[in-house]
Amino acid sequence: MKILLAVDGSAHSLAACRYLAAFPLGKPTEVEILTVVNPPDVVLTGQTELWYPQFIEHQEERARQVTETARDAISHLDASVTSHQMTGHIGHCIVERAKENQADVVVVAAKGHSAFERVLLGSVSDYVATHAACSVLVVRPEIGEDGQPVQDVPEGRIGHATIAVDNREVSTKLMDELCQFAWTDQHHLVAITASVKLEVFREDILATTMEEAARRRTEARRCADAASERLLECGARSEGYSIEVEHVGEGLVDFAESNHSDLIVLGDTGRSALSRFFLGSTSRYVLHHVHCSVLIIR
Missing domain, CATH: 3.40.50.620 (HUPs)
Structure with missing residues (x-):
C-alpha cells in the first residue's frame, strides 16, 4: 500500500x-x-x-x-x-x-x-x-x-467507525479495500445503510408504497448485515444497521456523531473530471459536516 x-x-x-x-x-x-x-x-x-x-x-x-x-x-x-x-x-x-x-x-x-x-x-x-x-x-x-x-x-485510535454501504458496485469495492486493513476486536465497525423515506401523497397507492418501503428496508438491512459479516471475517467487531432518513448525508452525520465515531468511511463512484468536481452529494455533505475523520474510498 x-x-x-x-x-x-x-x-x-x-x-x-x-x-x-x-x-x-x-x-x-x-x-x-x-x-x-x-x-x-x-x-x-x-x-x-x-x-x-x-x-x-x-x-x-x-x-x-x-x-x-x-x-x-x-x-x-x-x-x-x-x-x-x-x-x-x-x-x-x-x-x-x-x-x-x-x-x-x-x-x-x-x-x-x-x-x-x-x-x-x-x-x-x-x-x-x-x-x-x-x-x-x-x-x-x-x-x-x-x-x-x-x-x-x-494506539488503536480508531475505536469506533461508521461504514456507509449500499447494494451498488461501489460498496463491493469499498469492502474489498477495507478488508486490506489490520482490523482487530479492538475496532468496533458499524456497517450502515441509509435510505430516503418514501412519502405517500395519494391514498390509492398507500398499500403499494408501504410494500415497497418494506422491501427497501429488508434489502437495506440485508446489505448492512452482509457488509458486517465481511468485516467480522477481517477481524473487527462489527454489526449491521439500517436507517430511514429524509436526507442521507444528514442521517449519516447524525448517526456517526451519536455513536461517537472516530471515522466514517464512504465510497465514491465518480472518476470523470466532471464527476470528481462534484464529488457526490452525500460524500460532500458528510465531508463538510461530520465531526470526525473521513475516509473516501475510490
Whole structure:
C-alpha cells in the first residue's frame, strides 16, 4: 500500500501524522511525506528580486524541518518512509504527486471544527478530496480545551467507525479495500445503510408504497448485515444497521456523531473530471459536516 502524507507543519498536520501512525494499516506500507512550497504571487521586479530568492530558500528549509517532524511522528510505523518536496499550488501538487507516484491513499488534515468551519472545511483538503483519483483520508483531529488538536493519540485510535454501504458496485469495492486493513476486536465497525423515506401523497397507492418501503428496508438491512459479516471475517467487531432518513448525508452525520465515531468511511463512484468536481452529494455533505475523520474510498 502506497500512502502519500501531505504535511505543512501546522498542529492539525502533526495530528494527522499521529492519526495515521495509529491507523491499522497492516500490510507492508510505503509512506511518502510530501511538503509543498507555495510561492507568493508577485511580479518580479528589481525590488522583489532582492528578497524573493531568500524567501523561497527560507520556505524550503522550513519544509525540510516539517518533513523531519512528520517522519518522527510516524517513526514506529512498519513502513518504508521517503520524502518529496514540490513548489506550486498546494492542492494541485498533492493531487499530481499522488497520480505520479500511484498512491493508494492520500492523507491530509482538515482544519474546520466548529459547525460553521466544517462547512468551509479547508481549501486544500476539499480540493484533494474532490480531485484525487485515489482514496483520501481527511483527518479531523480531536480538539482540546485550548482549541488546538490533541497531539497524544493513543494506539488503536480508531475505536469506533461508521461504514456507509449500499447494494451498488461501489460498496463491493469499498469492502474489498477495507478488508486490506489490520482490523482487530479492538475496532468496533458499524456497517450502515441509509435510505430516503418514501412519502405517500395519494391514498390509492398507500398499500403499494408501504410494500415497497418494506422491501427497501429488508434489502437495506440485508446489505448492512452482509457488509458486517465481511468485516467480522477481517477481524473487527462489527454489526449491521439500517436507517430511514429524509436526507442521507444528514442521517449519516447524525448517526456517526451519536455513536461517537472516530471515522466514517464512504465510497465514491465518480472518476470523470466532471464527476470528481462534484464529488457526490452525500460524500460532500458528510465531508463538510461530520465531526470526525473521513475516509473516501475510490
